[in-house]
Amino acid sequence: MSRDAVIDRAAEQVGRAQADKALRPTIAGFFDEATYTVSYVVHDPATNEAAIIDSVLDYEAASGRTAHGSADRIVEYINTNNLKVMWLIETHAHADHISAAPYLQQKLGGKLAIGKEIIRVQEVFGKLFNAGTDFQRDGSQFDKLFEDGETFRIGELEGMALHVPGHTPADMAFLIGDAAFVGDTIFMPDFGTARADFPGGDARQLFQSIRRLLSLPDETRLFLCHDYKAPGRDEYAWETTVKQQREENVHVKDGVTEDEFVEMRTSRDKTLAMPNLIMPSVQVNIRGGRLPEPEDNGVSYIKIPVNAV
């Protein structure tokens, strides 16, 4: 199916959900202020089947200690509401936080899913971290690799995966009913868009991916992976709509050309520091959120490549 045909089908899915309340998901956002990440629990109120999107494992860089405070808030919500976890979805291999998906999978079940292009990300970072041949670069650390336009279900709800590369080659947006979980593509309209300067990132692709998402119906609900506030705004926010983004997004509202965007994004990215947790995050997230194999003393180590990035 062509990319245009996929987005047409996605728009039809939104239309069906807008016409029928039973096809709209219940959504809870969990904000992690340490990494500015929003994790979501999305469920079908008719069957209580649920997906967890972009969970966070707490990690203190200085001590190398992990903790489960953020993940346990999700466990509690799932248990309190008697939800059945079918999917643990990653919109991409995050560079700013470690995924808690394996911890949640062990507690709650569900299939671990990411975009198929994760294989390319594993290739790039497998090399950078000099991971041995025991590190498989075939996505086998995940239970499901989604392709553009692939559909899935959460109870009665319709879901569709959309490939939205640019921030990384593997970024996916997940459309569930009338709600799109857009990962790191766009942020709130007053903040703009995700950076496109990580290995394999591409500002031109990012623009095209975002404009593709913004071709969905005006009322499509958009849920973001991060919020950093913006100058003049005091509250964190993570929900918006296609219409609002097309009218107001400071980087990609209607009328901004691809070349203008690429020029802005490229020059802005040059001023941004690497995320604090990029080394541990990427190393763990390309393994499906699992720590590297423990060494012979039983301890797992995170590597830092010196002068290589």
Ligand SMILES: [Fe+2]
């Ligand atoms: Fe990201």
